[in-house]
Amino acid sequence: MLNSSNDSENEITIINTDEQKSKDNKLIDQLIILYYQQTLIDWDSTVQSTIEDWIFKNKHNLEHIINLLEQRKETSIECACLLGFFHHYGIGFETYNLEEAFQLYKHAADKDDSFANIQIGELYQITKTNHVKAKEAYKRAALLGHPQGAFKYALFLYNCKEKIYWVQASAEKGFEAAQRDMAGHCHYGYGVLKDDHRALSWLLKYSKNNPRASSDELMSLYFYYY
Template identity: 35%
Template sequence: MFSIKLIDFKPTRKSSNTLIAEEILQFYNKQTSIHADEFIALSIKQWIIEHKKTEQQILKLLQLQGVSPKYSCILGFCFEFGIGLQRRNPASAFQFYQHAAANNDGFALVQLGKFYRLGRSVPFSRLKAVELYQKSAALGHPQGALKFSRYISKPKVIFHYHQKAAEKGLKKAQCEMIKWCLVGETTLRDKHTSLRWLLRISRNNYQEEINLPKFMRMVFKNKKPRG
């Protein structure tokens, strides 16, 4: 008879550098579902300061993780916004985003769409931008849902994408939900729901995305917001 020898498998211990890289990646992924670009960059820089690191150190740690698709998007973001670099490098950012998008990274698709929409590093193509936003939305990314909604004409469909993005925590989408509740299009006017979104925004300190006093006045006066 044959005897089977059981092998006690112990996973390889991750280095401290790898753990830091994974931590900043998780933080970044969370921010992309909440903030707009400028605030994502500010949040990352704040995270680096709080962890007593330099931007150059974090960029190097991310680059040391190799060509893993999951790190491609954050590397693209660093190159786009000059995090850890002397100057921004849109061309390299575009390449990193392409690599991440090829592996169905929802935020990378949004960033590529922006490059095509602005004609940055690539020829301008509104059609390509919308295609990328739609793909991101289909993957369930809130940024993609909000961006794609801007190219839709049917109010009910726009509301659907706004609601999806808002439920996932995207600030700008939550602001749109407040407007929907105030205006009453597609849904019944509902001050209570509008106030609920306002309270949710205020609890998370979303004041850079929305003028809370202004929106509070609109809720209670039931006026249609401008812009």
């Protein structure tokens, strides 16, 4: 009877452990999907607030999330990149740690994580003032197909035709800043044929893609262009 009781307790422990692992895996998967989807259309400040709001609204334990990311950072480039983002912006930490963020981003970037390359570029540009390496990192992200990478790479380019190519590539994939820029380019004929109908189309896409844009901002853009 004692053995039977112990077997039952062990079975319950295994079941509970499996249930917790399943919950943890689901939690991290949801967070990674949210993180990467948001990076496709928004700047870091909005990505940060979106993540923090999601954690708060769903009453998730931030310390537990960080522990899970730490456990997975060597085997998952997405977890490494996300943990780097947490260190980068001090999410769940007393302060930000840019060096730790850089190392985590680099681990993911070296394995072709497109957004990690963008963040590497950001840190090279802002904290290390190495614009050559920043441009290289943004280009790599652009070539990997990330719209934010394409837009940031375009900002380094002087050749009008090449610049517009990458801005449009970014806009077509939904990056809101690129959509707003394309509205201006089409209206003024900068690098493309002047076409107010296309300009308005891009402005409407920007408006739809950016629900945070105030009516005043959209009206000022409209009257600025038209």
